[in-house]
Amino acid sequence: MAHFQQLPVSVIIFGCGYVGTALARHLIQQGVRVGALTRNAEQAAGLRALGLEEVIEAELDSAEWHGQVRGRYQAVVNCVSSAGGGLAGYRKSYLAGQQSILDWARSQSIGSYVYTSSTSVYPQDGGATVDESADTRAAPPTGQVLLESEALFAEAAFLPNWYVLRLAGIYGPGRHYLLDQIRDGAGEIPGRGDYALNMIHLEDIVAAICAVISGGAPAGIYNIADDGPATKAEVLTYLAKALGLSSPVFNPENVSERLKRRGGRMPHRLISNKKAREALDWRPKFPSFREGYAELL
Incomplete structure (x- = not known):
């Protein structure tokens, strides 16, 4: 866990879903005043029950919510997820949504702005170790949509402290796709198992966000991944053993349409978290999938 300097007095979270709700819960426990925006009415009700200062229901990419924000906030966290609908949904959520927040933020006095992007911006393969300087062309x-959204910060000269956190594959309480895949897979897993899974536990994402909004870290882009990428076969074999099930058998012939568009397999790359560990005074509480899934199991 990172050693924070001083959490801001107030934080507003945009796209307050899985990550945002966990962040909001933690901040409230620390005495921080929290606001949030979500497009989901059920999610909004859950956030109000948590005790947030204000919860706005709106589409992030519109400007209608700008006048609905009553409070003033020291820090902004944009952890929106895709609105669905393929590439158009990506552009709506990530690009138009980001622009809308920045348009609103110009009238505020924002101390720090955090955007949770994704390590999916990296095209590298072949077992390469990937840091923040890697070519993303x-x-x-x-x-590419995420990269466009990240690039909007370069034009936002009014933001001295901005942070792009490129998150690896997220897992944690209530989100354990691999565990479900082993339980429901009847011994056969679609696709291949010979590529690295770069993962990060929900708690470690919250800790990284708190580290950057607490001040003192250099602005810029940070990979947020655990210390121990492992192949999908290694992870699922471990989980199967932990559950008392037979080792999974992968079927390379059975691939999803999404994978077919990517050449039939996921890229094999190792995401480096060295910059975040050194610059943010942040260490994953769950350094590998073993520690993370041990708690979930």
């Missing part, structure tokens, strides 16, 4: 179309 060959990113897939969805990754």
